[in-house]
Amino acid sequence: MTVILRNVRPWGAELTDVTLDGGVISALGPVPPAASGSAHAAAPAAVVEGAGRILLPSFSDVHVHLDSNRLGLPMRPHTGAPGVWGMMLNDRRNWRDAESSVSDRATNCLGAMIARGTTRVRTYAQVDVDAGLERFEGVLAARESHRDRADVEVIAFPQAGLLREDGSADVLEEALKLGADVVGGIDPCSLDRDPVRHLDIVFGLAEKYGVPVDIHLHEPGQLGLFSAQLIVERTKALGMQGLVTISHGYGLTDLPADQLQDLLDEFAALDISMTTIAPAGQPLPLQQLAEAGVRVGLGQDGQRDYWSPYGNADMLDRTWQLAFTSRFRADELIEHCVAVATVGGASVLDPRSRRLSSVADRPGLALGDPAELVLLEGDTVTAAVMDRLPGRAVIHRGRVVAEDLELT
Known part of the structure; x- marks a missing residue:
C-alpha cells in the first residue's frame, strides 16, 4: 500500500507531503486530499498525519x-x-x-x-x-x-x-x-x-x-x-x-x-x-x-x-x-x-548506500531513498535532540511499525 506522510518537515525544513511506495520514497511535495483514497489513481493510500513533525531517516x-x-x-x-x-x-x-x-x-x-x-x-x-x-x-x-x-x-x-x-x-x-x-x-x-x-x-x-x-x-x-x-x-x-x-x-x-x-x-x-x-x-x-x-x-x-x-x-x-x-x-x-x-x-x-560527505550533509530523504524513517516532535532538529519527546512514528520498508513509543 502507498503511504502518504502528510504535513511533515524533512530535516526540519518547510512543511510538505512525502509519498512512500515499494519501500522507498516515491514522491516529494503536496498530495491533493482527494488522492489520499487512491494515490496516483493506482492503489489505496494510507495517510499518516505528520502534524508538523520533523521527518528524519530512522x-x-x-x-x-x-x-x-x-x-x-x-x-x-x-x-x-x-x-x-x-x-x-x-x-x-x-x-x-x-x-x-x-x-x-x-x-x-x-x-x-x-x-x-x-x-x-x-x-x-x-x-x-x-x-x-x-x-x-x-x-x-x-x-x-x-x-x-x-x-x-x-x-x-x-x-x-x-x-x-x-x-x-x-x-x-x-x-x-x-x-x-x-x-x-x-x-x-x-x-x-x-x-x-x-x-x-x-x-x-x-x-x-x-x-x-x-x-x-x-x-x-x-x-x-x-x-x-x-x-x-x-x-x-x-x-x-x-x-x-x-x-x-x-x-x-x-x-x-x-x-x-x-x-x-x-x-x-x-x-x-x-x-x-x-x-x-x-x-x-x-x-x-x-x-x-x-x-x-x-x-x-x-x-x-x-x-x-x-x-x-x-x-x-x-x-x-x-x-x-x-x-x-x-x-x-x-x-x-x-x-x-x-x-x-x-x-x-551497507557501504553501497548513500554516505555523509561533510558535517553539513543531510541525506536520506530524497527520491528513491529507503523508506526507513522516523517522525519526531520539535521546532528544529536540535530541539528534537534536546527534548527527546515521545510523539514519534517509526516507518520500516514504507510501513508504520511503531507510534508514540509503542509497537503497532
Whole structure:
C-alpha cells in the first residue's frame, strides 16, 4: 500500500507531503486530499498525519549487545571489575542467573529500540567456551521476532578473545556456519597478546565465509595504532575494502595529530568504517573523520547489563550523548550527530548506500531513498535532540511499525 506522510518537515525544513511506495520514497511535495483514497489513481493510500513533525531517516544502531541487556528487569548493583577481562568474567558469573532468558531479553530490548525509532541494527552476540552458541541463538530468536519491523545483522563476537581459552575459535566458526552475518574480534594485543594470530583467525574466517569484519579496539595510544595498522594491512591484502569496521577506537584520541591524520587517510583509502558509543572523555574526532571521508556510525553498546547500568534503548538519547561528549553547541554539528546516528550507521551496514560527505550533509530523504524513517516532535532538529519527546512514528520498508513509543 502507498503511504502518504502528510504535513511533515524533512530535516526540519518547510512543511510538505512525502509519498512512500515499494519501500522507498516515491514522491516529494503536496498530495491533493482527494488522492489520499487512491494515490496516483493506482492503489489505496494510507495517510499518516505528520502534524508538523520533523521527518528524519530512522536510526541505525550499529554497536549494541542485545544478548547482555537487562532492560525491563530490576536494577542490580554494579559488580564489574576493571578491564575487559575482568568485566567479561563478571558477566560470565551472572548472565545465566538473569530473571529471563537471553532470547526474551534480546526480544524486549530490540522491540523497545524499534519503538523509539531504530529500524537498522548491528548487534553483537557473544560466543565463547562458556556460553557456546546459547547467546547467539537468543539474538537470532529476537531478530526473528521482529523480522517485519527492523533489519538486523548479527556479529559472532569472541568477547573472551580467541587465544586465552582452548576452543574459542571453533565456537566462533560454528556461529558463522549457522549464519552469523559478521565475524568479530577484540583487542588483538592487550587481550589475546598475539595480534598476528588473533587477526589471522578473524580475517581467515571472514575470507572463508565471505562476511565482513567488526573489531572492538579499546587499546590506547600507540598500542591501538599498532593494532589498527595490522587491521589496515589485512584489509588491503585480502581486498576487503568497505568490509571492515573498527569499533570504539579509543586510542585515536591519544595519537599525535600527524599520526592520526595518516591513519584516517588509510581508513578512507581502504573504506574502513568506525563506530562509536559516544564515551565520556574519549570522543571520536567526528569533524576530522567527516573531512577524511571515513564512514562513522553510532550505537548504544550494552544497556543496563553486567558491564554498565547505562542505556535505555533510545538512540535519540544516545545522539544527545554524542553531541554532548563531543562538546558540540552549533546546530550544524548537533544535526551532524543526528546524521551519524541515522544514515551514517546505515552506510556502515551497507557501504553501497548513500554516505555523509561533510558535517553539513543531510541525506536520506530524497527520491528513491529507503523508506526507513522516523517522525519526531520539535521546532528544529536540535530541539528534537534536546527534548527527546515521545510523539514519534517509526516507518520500516514504507510501513508504520511503531507510534508514540509503542509497537503497532
